[in-house]
Amino acid sequence: MRLPEHISHSARETLERCAKQYFLTRVVKAPQRPALWLAGGSAVHEATENYDLLHFADMAEDFQAADVWNAFFDAQLAEAREKEENENLWRKSATEPIEVWRRMGLQFVQAYVDWRERSPWEIWTTPDGFPAIELDVSGKLPGCPVEIKAYLDRVFWDPVLKKLVIVDLKTGKRAPKNADQFGTYRALLKAKYDVDADMGVPFMNRRAALGKPYDLTEYTPELVGDVYGEAWSAIQDYMAAGSFPADTSDCFLCDVKAACHAQNGPLAHLYDPASPGYPIPF
Structure with a gap:
């Protein structure tokens, strides 16, 4: 089994929520139930x-x-x-x-x-001439040995406050629980273009308005890189130990339950090494 060649905010969130889900979705790529x-x-x-x-x-x-x-x-x-x-x-x-x-x-x-x-905000244009619409800022940060994948929904220029603003569209009912996603984007944007976007804000489609803004000044490339470096080390440790533990406290939104032994999934013997019927030792 080979680890993915990159990490992302969503992958790190999955790892923190349930290492087994990370393994099933990112490593062995078990079938994911559509949502x-x-x-x-x-x-x-x-x-x-x-x-x-x-x-x-x-x-x-x-x-x-x-x-x-x-x-x-x-x-x-x-x-x-x-x-x-x-x-x-x-x-x-x-x-x-x-x-x-x-x-x-x-x-x-x-x-x-x-x-x-x-809105008076304008789509920002990158130094190489691209509009910051679904902007690819993937790259490496200090402290993390692998690429961090990231695509920014939008980066706007606020002509009134003279600052860059990262905006992420949210069609769900819940607002972001913290600034981490925006902070990741801010650090990668800084690393790629050497610009500072010190504010991140969600556009809450269900409310037809911007949500709570976040101050991103603390999210330096070094700080964010260390966080992702720790996550990558944890992934390697799980792999070396031969076990990605399952957290069954909240499986409602999990899309790979059918492949999880902890959930008695009917496909667990094909994808989960914890299953007694798994054909190849992990």
Whole structure:
């Protein structure tokens, strides 16, 4: 078994939540049960990205919200159906089935467009001439031996306060619990472009407004690199020990339960070395 060649904020969060889930999703790549909320969220991100690219090119009038949303949502649903034909097995909220997401997702997209039209913030352009829309800032930081993958939803320039602001779109009900995701982005942006983005803020699509802003000045490349370096060392230790322990305190949102021995998953013997039926010693 080979470890991934990189790490990310979501991978580190998964590792901290449940090392077994990290192993199943990132190392052996067990089948992941589709989630309707992920399909809808991805489509919202794609549709708003389409809007901002058109806006950046002074072609915002060509953006047709309903057509763009439906096209991306249908594509996400098709991808989910390729993984699991039976939609009854998808992870989804009982109050937000596909037909609700069809209407709700369009509202999320329009809420972002409306905010953009009234906001004075401008999409930042990188020193190499790229608009900071789904900006790839992946790279290495001091203290972490592997690449940290990261794509920033948006980086804006605030012409009033004369500062860069990192914005991440959130289609879920909960706001970020801390600034760590934004801090990771800030450190990688600094490492790649030598610029300081000292504020991070979520755009809460369900509220049609920005959420709580976070001060990011403490998130230096050195501090963030050390955090990810420790996470990578933990992954290597788990691998050396031959065991990625499972935390079964909160498995509701886990998408690889079918491959987990701790959950008596029917596929555990194929993917989880803790399963007695696993064919190859770990």
